[in-house]
Amino acid sequence: MSRQAELMNWLDIGRVSNADGGKDILLARNERGARIDWRTGEVWLMNPKVEEPFADFLAVERWLTLRDMPMVDKPAPAAPAPAEPEPAPEPGPVRDTLPAFQQKVDACLAKAEGGQELLETKQAFEAGSEPYLEASTELSKTALELEVSPAMVATLHISAFAALAETAGADKLERVAASLHAAARQIRASVTA
Incomplete structure (x- = not known):
């Protein structure tokens, strides 16, 4: 499967x-x-x-x-040929800044099942653990650079939190940080492959 x-x-x-x-x-x-x-x-x-x-x-x-897929009731009428040439296309959308992207990740976390608790956990880890903050920032930078959605980054955080529940001992935050670093490497590898 x-x-x-x-x-x-x-x-x-x-x-x-x-x-x-x-x-x-x-x-x-x-x-x-x-x-x-x-x-x-x-x-x-x-x-x-x-x-x-x-x-x-x-x-x-x-x-x-x-x-x-949009619902289609009847075929759309054929568009008439344009009388004038089309204007030049608008420049593409402006990419998010890192803080704006991270806010979108937080918003996606908040929308998930148990979202407020997930968001508070992420924020507490970022405030209390330098390795976690570094890993979270690296993941967001990689996702932003390679145009991965904030929802995917939120899903990766949730996965790292799930791994946390299975980890015993004092190295829990380091293991979660390592999980986020691995996710960033996996994103980079999947885009360059």
Whole structure:
């Protein structure tokens, strides 16, 4: 199942424990997040949240396509030929600054399930841990540079927090920071590949 996801450009972003003691696979693409159940192989779409599992990633892709496709009642009339030449296109959108991008990441975290707690955890880690702040900033800079969505960065933070619950000992924040550094390297590698 994860090979099928990889062929559809889903990135493996980690593992998360489930109630049955297994490790489900977390995947992400753009602002989407998914989880593969370790027992059944069912795919659960987490962003957007869908209540029913999918049999495989083909079903996920079909559902996402139908969901994002505009409803068409009748064919649109053919557009008349333009009488005048079109004006020069506007310059592209202005890229976000790092603080604006990080605010968008925080907004995405706040919108997630348990979002306020996730946002407060991220802010507390950034305030109390230099390695975490450095890793979080590196991840945001990489995402901004390579035009990765703030929602994807928020998903990577959530994945790192999930890994935190599985870590024992004093090195918890260092492990989470290492997870964010790895996510930044993975983003860079996936774009340059």
